[in-house]
Amino acid sequence: MNFIIVLPIAFMTIPMIPLLLEIFKRKDKGPRPIPETTIHEERPKIESVPVLERARASARIKTVTSDILRIVGDVSIPDGTEIKNNIVVQGYLRLGKKCRVLASIKASRGVEVGEGSSVDGHILSDGKVIIGRNAVVRGIVDSLQNITLMENSFVEAVSTEKAVRIESGAKVNRRILSGTSIITLPPKSPPVSKPPQPSREMEAKVPSEEKAELTVSKVTVPIRGVPEERPTDQIFESIKERITRLDKTEVEGLDEEALSELNALEVDVLKDIASGRDIYEIGLRLLIDPLEVRKIVDGLIRKEYLDENLRIIKGKGGDLEEEEEPQLVEEASEEPKASEVRVEEILAEWRRASERLSSLKEEAEGVLRKPVEEDETDEAGEEERGETSLSVEEQEKETSIQELFEKLLASKMRKELKEKFRTQPEAKAGSDITEDTGQTDVVKENYSPPKDENEEETHELGKVNGRSFSAKSTLGFLSSLFRRLGVGPGGEAYDG
Amino acid sequence: MILDIIIALLSFVMIAYMVRHFIFTYYALFGRPMQRSFRRILGVYRPKVTVLIPAHNEEMVIGGLLQRMTELTYPKDKLEVIVIDDSSTDETGEIADEFAKKYDFIKVVHRSNGGAGKPAALNAGIKFSTGEIILTFDADYYPQLDIIEKLVAPFVDPEVGAVQGRVIVANEDESLVSKIVTLERIGGYRVDQLARDDLVLVPQYGGTVGGFRRSMLDKAGGWDPNILAEDTDLTVRCILSGYQVRYVNDAECYEEAVTTWRAYWRQRYRWAKGHMQCAMKHLQGIWRSIHLSVYEKIELTLLLCIYFLPVLTLAGWLVGVAAYLSNWGSTLPVYVLLLSSFTYSTVGNFAPFFEVGSAVYLDDRRRLLWLLPALTVSFGIMAVCCTKALIDLLLTRDGNHEWTHTLHNGNGYNGHNGINGYNGYKRRNGNHNNHVEAKKPRRDLQG
Structure with missing residues (x-):
């Protein structure tokens, strides 16, 4: 036998070996359940307008099927028109007011249904779809781009790869499927004289194109993330009247x-x-x-x-x-x-507060000295320097501490007041709250955070005129001061 | 000179098919869909649907399918199932009647003067249907629970006139024939149909696990009983009417494949003859159509002429052998031998092999790759089968073409309907004997 013939035949038999094994393998005679799951789940990723589909549609524009009305290019249908055929548009379709389409619409670049119009079929588009006010679509609206349902419009179902924007009164009968987000917009309110400025966090989260609505109306989407209750609400409840x-x-x-x-x-x-x-x-x-x-x-x-x-x-x-x-x-x-x-009572109250501040200051000075006295390495020297400084600068420090706490009080209350206005946008209308930068910065400058390793033990907040003071003493001052002024929930909120 | 031109043209056709197979395979492996997906509206669009089930002597399987119909997730008030009992001589009609009594949405149409096969039965059934969408299932099929939702979704698009789901073989282990059919089904649907849909070409309605828009069907005049491949005929008419055909790959339905070479031959013979009929009927209209793009025309031509290809292959083999035996090599140009023998018989063959192999790989059923060499057997059979079909068609072009019926024994539903020939429905009712008789094929119906 010729070797040239035998060799190819021998090679050809190699793939037959697994075939024979597969054919003659032992069969499983038992029942083989048919799976309920799908072998291959289709996961299409259509991110843009299908080019080939458009090309083919362009080539098929001469189709004369009586069911379908084909149009190439953008088209605007006048008000009050009634169409019985399906409409397939290779472009943008703008349907006028009070039109009636008894079939479906398919437009590649987008669809705009006019006010009061009705579509008995479905609307399919690769572009944006806008359903006008009081318009009715008894079928499904499906798009690759955003879908907007304007006020009091009605749609059977909505599905899109992008966002769905629903204005007030718009109704979706069955299902909304959105690839990104579903935004519900409240009714458009009359213009406000001084619209509240959205907070920075809100600005960062809201898309730029939606800012216009956000400034004039309240948005009910969960993108704001503002908690229902804040700790300061309890405090401000007590001074709400004020x-x-x-x-x-x-x-x-x-x-x-x-x-x-x-x-x-x-x-x-x-x-x-x-x-x-x-x-x-x-x-x-x-x-x-x-x-x-x-x-x-x-x-x-x-x-x-x-x-x-x-x-x-x-x-x-x-x-x-x-x-x-x-x-x-x-x-x-x-x-x-x-x-x-009466003014006299105000002054009397102010004097009493000043006296009380002075006495509290003396208490605080006693507290302030303790960390210094506890320093075992240089106890005597520190005490001596403390007594000396007190005796020399007592008058100046009394004034400075008093000023400091007054500033602290004003700054803190101002800050919380501002937060209160931020969380209650409706309260901002007409108010003239502005950004607070000056006074807080001044206070911060007066505080020079100490670099003390025993910070936790001494609770030092900082030094005033070379003297350190602790958080305990500060809170004591603040709480007593608030009690004096009747600010805060029974004076307890600021108690340490 | 003329002979050279003819041979060159035929070789060009072969190369065109080879390229087509390679493009489809490449796109199935690496491509992305170019058409709109309807997954977003799955389950939302719920029109009135009619499911037509033609049945001729299907007592072994009809009960299982009807039982499955009662379990579908599609709302029953929007679903209508019509069983067309096409002159059955067994208990098919009785079984369907039992289900009709029990469930309001199931109806039975009994045809006593049956004939002309499945298309005539479907035409009879559609007269009683009220659905906006008409779906068809064969009696031996076992659909997924949500298959109606998947098949109906593309009809949201007013341009879609027909839709086709995926057919999967349930009894692949039964014989070598069922294994080969399994490979062909996987390659044909997972790669061929899907790529045609993704590439915005022309997916084919396969006669079952699919459906049509009622309005389109009424205008087309229903199924043509004179065409053996009535599904392909309706697909072409749908396309020529300006509608699209879409393929839904994840609408899976299990079928009972043929298990013997005889049944395989008869089934393929009918398909080949039917496709050739369609080609002769529609090719002229396709190229004169003003609705279709050029590449749609090319694709439809290749689709309709696919069963001519084995004939050319057989001719190529015969020419090659004859040239070898009679020493034609010295008289014919070399490229004739190259193109007719080498190009298609080797490289050309590799393209469908590559397609089937890729589909098996994509379905993650790599064990089936071992069976790929067995396709050469089916390819040889198809070459002879299609040649015979062509000769018969040419001889009896205007005559009546016999419709052959494929007998199903219920083996496809091992886990659900029956075990090794025992029909589930009848087994539950205590009758175990009928399957023996049913397994004896009637000569006039076996296909």
Whole structure:
């Protein structure tokens, strides 16, 4: 036998070996259940308009099937048109108002259904789909791009690879399937004079094209992530009445011409003084430091707009005092409200607070000295230096500590007030809350964080004029101060 | 000179098929779908659907399919199942009647004057249907529970006129023939049909596990009983009407494949003859059509002429042997031998092998790769079978073509309907004897 013939035949038999094994293998005679699962799950990834489909559709534009009306290019159907055929558009389809399509629509670049129109079939598109106001689609709306359902529109079902935007009153009868997100928009409210600015976190999460709606209306999507309750809510609940009152400034009887020499800040302070507010309330309302308020008040006294008892001398109208006096007399027996407290009582309260601050300061100094005394390495020297510094700089430090805590108080309250406004956007309308940068920064500058290794044991917050103080003493001061001022939930919230 | 031109043209055709197979295989392996997917609306679009089940002497399997129909997830108020009892001489009609009494959505149409095979039965059934979408299943099929939802979804597109699901062989272990059929099914659906759908070509409605839009079917005039491949005929008419045909690969349905070479021959003979009929009927219309793009025309031509190819192959083999024996090599040009013998018989053959092998790989059934050499056997049989079909068609072109029926014994449903020939429905009712008789094929029906 020729070797050239035998060799190829021998090679050809090699693949037959597994074939024979497979054919003659022992068969399993038992039942073989048919699987319920699918062997191959189709996972298409169509990210753009199918090019070949478009090309083929272009080649088939002469199709004369009576069921389908084919159009190449963008098309706009006039208002009130009734179409009985399916519409296949190789472009953008804009359906006019109150049109009626008794079949389905397929448009490659997008579909816009006009106001009050109805489509009995389905809408398929590779582009954006907009269902107008009061429009009805009794079939499925399927798209590769965004789908927008405008107000009071009705759709049987929606499916898209991108987002679905649903305006108020729009109804989807069966199912919404979105590849990215489903955004429900509230009814468009009338324009607000001062729309609230969204927080930075919100800006970062909301797509840029949706910012316009967000600034004028409330969005009910979970992208904001604002918690329902915040710890500060409990605190602010107790001073809600005060906050509400801070927003109101109703002063009558002031002569505007007489006030023309004053700047705007002084005028505001004068008006608040006239309405019976104390300097802390004025500071809070105008977002300035109470010490600044005090300086302005002093300036007003020097300019003879106010007397020593903070009564208005210049700029007062004729009927101001006549209106105030009966109120003061009438409500004197009741628990005085801050807006109606007499100026004398405010001053008396302020003096008592100052005295109390002084005594608290002495207490604090005692606490402040303890960490120094506990230093065993240089106990005597430190104590001596502490006593010496106290005796020499006592007056200066008393003032500085008092100022510091007043600033602390103003800064903290201002910060929380701002947070309160942020979490309650509806409260921002009409208010003039601005970014707080100045005072907080000043306080931070005064605090120079100590680099103490025993920080946890001593709880040092920082040093004032070379003297350190602890968190305990600071909280003690703050809590007592808040109790004095009636701020906070029974003075407990700020207790250490 | 003329002989050279003819041979060159035929060789070009062979090379075209080879390229086609390679393109499909490459696209199935690495390509991405270029058409819209309807997975997003799965289960949402629920039109009224009619399922037509033609049955002729299918007592061994009809009970299982009807039982499965009652378990489908599609809402029953939107589903209508019509069994067309096509002059059955066994208990097919009685079994269907039992189900009709029990379930309102199942109806039975009894045809006493049956004839002309499956197309005539389907035409009879559609007269009683009320569905917007008409789906067809063979009696030996075992569908997935959510197959109706999957098959119906593409009809959301108003351009889609027909849809086809995937057929999987359930009884592949039964014989070498069923193994070969398994390979052919996997290659034909997992690669061929899917690639044609992804490439926006023309997937083929296979006569079962698929359906049509009712409006399109009414305008087309239903199934043509004179065409043996009525499914292919309807596919072409659908395309020529301006509609699309879509293929849904994950709409899987299990079938009972033929298990003997005789049944295999008869089945393929009918398919080959039917395709040739369609080619003769539609090729002219396809190339004159103003609805189709050029590559759609090319693809449809290749699809309809696919059963002519084994004839050319057989001719190539005969020419090669004759040239060897009579020393024609000195008189014929060398490229004739190269093209007719070498190009298709070796490289050309490799293309469908490659296609089937890739499909088996994609289905993660690599054990089946061992069976690939067995395809050479089926290829040789097909060459002879198709040649005979062509000769018969040419001889009896205007005559009546006999419709042969493939007998099913229920072996495909080992786990569900029966075990090794025992029909599940009848077994549950205590009758174990009928399967013996049913396994004896009637000569006039066996196919």
